[in-house]
Amino acid sequence: MPADLAVIGLGHLGLPLAQAAVAAGIHTVGYDTDPRPFAELSAGRTPVEGSLTAPEIRRMLSRGFRPTTDPAELGRVRTAVICAPTPLGADRTIDLTAVGDATRALAAGLRPHTTVLLESAVPPGTTESFVRPLLEEGSRLRAGRDFHLACSPSRLDPGNRTHVYANTPKVIGGLTPACTESAAAFYSRLTDKVVRARGPREAEMAKVLETNFRHVNIALVNEMAVLCHDLGVDLWDVIRCAETKPFGFEPFRPGPGVGGHCAPVDPGYLPYNSRTPGHPLRMVSLAQEINDRMPSYVIQRCATLLNEHGKSVRGARVLLLGVTYKPDLADQEASPAQEIATRLMDMGAQIGYHDPHVLDWRVRERPVPRADSLYEAAASADLTLLLQHHRTYDLQGLAVKAQLLLDTRGATPAGAAHRL
Structure with a gap:
């Protein structure tokens, strides 16, 4: 049976969209140019940490969600959403390789009257100057005449239980007014409110x-x-x-x-x-510079605290608490914990860690010892460094047990620890 929706890119953007669509009763297939997500999803496992849980994946499968490795299935849907990742490249510019691969896969079988939507985070102009030419060249169809094309950037906030897909307004910018309305008709099935931008560039710039x-x-x-x-x-x-x-x-x-x-x-x-x-x-460039300096500032504070207590970073036992980028999630994408651990190791510190969501953690491809007993590890460490505040941490108790506790999140009670 042909699906109504194809989600292309089964990662942090695509899986929550597919989940919302399935919950709304939309027959959905998922495709990724990388074959690994298909194998994980087919086995009922999540292919990316910090996205949906395994029980949520199994629930989607039981409701009809179907991962596929066959790009021909993309040509049998009414709506296709490109959710490919756009990481920063080595030169710190956005890499559109995955978006291009997803677009070409879709273009090969694109049919007239299909609505194509771009949710990936992209620079303004990408929908018109990058995605549109690839679709038109690969399909021999004309955007805005033969098929609808629009951009609707993802607004996901992983772990947020207040603002979920259904109550987060969706911004939509279509190539033509008809494209915008077609996109709005689709997203209205998933969310309470859609906001119409003047065009794709305005949606991307938002x-x-x-x-x-x-x-x-x-x-x-x-x-x-x-x-x-x-x-x-x-x-x-x-x-x-x-x-x-x-x-x-x-x-x-x-x-x-x-x-x-x-x-x-x-x-x-x-x-x-x-x-x-x-x-x-x-201003953005300066903000990047300031935020990039924060791991170094944390290291400086660690060294100062140890020195004030008659200890050197070299040989010090340092326990890192929380190595994910967000609280209560397993996702480690761009977490500052990696850089902080690397710098401490370079200075001769002995690193250990604890994170309830990360059972195996590696720095420079080497495993970092994981603390089994959190309180015992904090008591024996020369310095305990809170990098992420997971709700399971009893910071009042940790502050009592730890020899030194540096809280980079301001989560400890006033006076209980040293705070950033």
């Missing part, structure tokens, strides 16, 4: 603005953390006071670095299309 809004404000509060520590001011109390202002302020909190899958445009140039030069985003 994602850039949302991501960099967070990035710049995290950089601001990270700078404030360093300043407040130098001045002997309790930043966490400053934030508590400031967030009582009912207008003109939104609270952000510092940390040991910024992780996750949605990278800001960096190193400060926003590509628009192949005919115009990059546009400098100086």
